Amino acid sequence: MKLIVLLGAPGAGKGTQAKRISEITGLRDMSTGEMLRREAQEDTPLGRTISETIGGGNLVPDELMVNLIRGCIKDGKCRRCQSPELCHAGFILDGFPRNITQAKALDAMVREQGRRVHHVILLDVDEKILKDRIESRARNSGDERRSDDTASTLLHRLSIYKSLTSPLIPYYEGQGILRRLDGMKPMDVVTQELTEIITSRRAA
Numbered sequence: 001m002k003l004i005v006l007l008g009a010p011g012a013g014k015g016t017q018a019k020r021i022s023e024i025t026g027l028r029d030m031s032t033g034e035m036l037r038r039e040a041q042e043d044t045p046l047g048r049t050i051s052e053t054i055g056g057g058n059l060v061p062d063e064l065m066v067n068l069i070r071g072c073i074k075d076g077k078c079r080r081c082q083s084p085e086l087c088h089a090g091f092i093l094d095g096f097p098r099n100i101t102q103a104k105a106l107d108a109m110v111r112e113q114g115r116r117v118h119h120v121i122l123l124d125v126d127e128k129i130l131k132d133r134i135e136s137r138a139r140n141s142g143d144e145r146r147s148d149d150t151a152s153t154l155l156h157r158l159s160i161y162k163s164l165t166s167p168l169i170p171y172y173e174g175q176g177i178l179r180r181l182d183g184m185k186p187m188d189v190v191t192q193e194l195t196e197i198i199t200s201r202r203a204a
């Protein structure tokens with residue numbers, strides 16, 4: 001079972017690329033943002049708490065995230081979806097881990113299962129370009145806009161990325177499994193480069 005982590009700031013294109021490479025490689029695309037948005041629609045205390053947290057652009061508690069992911073990758077079976085066979089090839093994690101605590105929990109989880117994270121791929125995009133993308137996303141997403149896609153929340157998410165998520169770059173560099181891709185290249189080129197890394201037989 002292959003485990004790939006996609007890293008990148010809001011606006012770096014992780015979600016789009018995760019869907020594309022999932023179709024190409026057969027790995028299951030696991031977007032924690034999407035999982036949480038689904039959960040947030042439930043009219044339950046948990047749903048309401050999640051809705052408030054993501055609406056404000058903040059991170060939901062680590063324990064909740066770790067349990068969500070553990071339930072999915074344990075035994076290569078996703079307990080949350082209807083088709084566990086979809087998960088056998090492995091996962092592309094989009095949105096997890098998002099801080100060092102979550103990364104350590106993921107390490108412990110995969111070690112426990114005799115697995116490993118094969119590649120952590122960073123989609124690198126200059127901050128100026130991110131801010132432009134973020135502003136146009138907030139302006140243009142119309143009726144389909146996510147509750148956390150206002151310009152101010154997006155900028156807040158960018159600052160959370162810088163303070164809490166970007167320390168994962170040296171963390172995974174230290175493990176020798178970080179790969180950097182230029183996320184400013186045309187989308188199809190990024191997809192192709194990601195696919196090459198993921199399907200290559202060479203160890204990280």
Ligand code: ADP
Pocket residue numbers: 009010011032033034036053054055057058059060061065094095096097098102148157
């Ligand atoms: P983006 O990467 O563009 O910010 P996502 O869809 O990945 O968007 O995430 C949306 C929101 O979901 C985040 O701002 C955060 O509130 C929540 N979230 C997603 N993944 C995690 C995580 N691993 N830990 C904590 N919160 C998360």
